Amino acid sequence: MTVETIQPLRPDSDPAPLPEVVGGFKTILADPPWRFTNRTGKVAPEHRRLDRYSTMTLAAIKDIDVAGVAAKDAHLYLWVPNALLPDGLAVMEAWGFRYVSNVVWAKRRKDGGPDGRGVGFYFRNVTELLLFGVRGSMRTLPPARRQVNMIETRKREHSRKPDEQYELIEACSPGPHLELFARYPRKGWSVWGDEALDEVAPRGKVHRGYAGGPIVTPDLVPYERLQPDTRAAVAAVLREGYEDRKKSIRDLAAETGYSIQRVRALLDAAEAEIRPRGAAGRSSGIGQSRHA
Structure with missing residues (x-):
């Protein structure tokens, strides 16, 4: 018994030759x-x-x-x-x-x-x-x-x-x-690729909410609780900014609108390595520690 298959939307064709460079x-x-x-x-x-x-x-x-x-x-x-x-x-x-x-x-x-x-x-x-x-x-x-x-x-x-x-x-x-x-x-x-020769728009409709881009931390009122999955994601974003981009806790608080206490709590939740007091903390504008 043979199975009838649906034809693809467009006929198959031989691909164009791949570009080459000396040495590969x-x-x-x-x-x-x-x-x-x-x-x-x-x-x-x-x-x-x-x-x-x-x-x-x-x-x-x-x-x-x-x-x-x-x-x-x-x-x-x-x-x-x-x-x-x-x-x-x-x-x-x-x-x-x-x-x-x-x-x-x-x-x-x-x-x-x-x-x-x-x-x-x-x-x-x-x-x-x-x-x-x-x-x-x-x-x-x-x-x-x-x-x-x-x-x-x-x-x-x-x-x-x-x-x-x-x-x-x-x-x-x-x-x-x-x-x-x-x-x-x-x-x-x-x-x-057949879509890369010119600055062309991808086929298909672009739907609202599919614009890509960075994660945006949600606006919160004081004492508002985050859902567990959102809390984990926001904590990870803050940790990246704190550890990889060397931003201070005050910087992160200013960017997100969160209190310093909330930022510190989220960094704790993400197990971020909080920089100590002293020269290192002052140079980054923190002046706070995990246990402050």
Whole structure:
């Protein structure tokens, strides 16, 4: 018995040749247009009313000659939906890379809580995976030793990944850089993809609340309690500002409108290492300690 499959929204076509650079690309970022299929083999959820972008079969993605344009020692950052993790690992191997680790994109609401508008048959997905692979032997750059494997930011329009990925990749992996299936040109990168040739808008409607950008700490009245998930997210944002960006507790209080006591309590909740009194504290404008 054969299963009749639905034709993709657009006919499959041979991809254009990949760009090349002398010595090969040291870092490659790819966001393939994965084609979902259900248990009957029919295309899903590529519904006729969701004419957003062309998709490719797993075989077609694996056949792209990424190994031919990559350097002998190189890094690969590969976006893959949670449901297609085995396919992502298969593509990574086909392209000549071995899986090492991943970066998790935690999709947040404006107030920092999990964005529950994701889809999924078993769980409502609020994360997406950026697989990290290595070809040959090449460590990440020194800033990566301090880089956590998570991006927490608000969602963008359909299928678009967070712009924060570029800063992370550029800090952790050397150039020359190549982005496959790119939507927009990016300074300092070679790009390949049918949406990257010009400054074009992505296909599909941009819905309210999908503008991306940083998490915004919610406005609170004195003594108002935060929900546990929002509290944890806000605490993490404050800790990043305090530890990585060297802001003082007073700075954070001024930016958020929270009291110094609330900021300190949130930093405690995030297990931030509070800087001691004295010269270090005065130079950063704190003059407070965890036990003050």
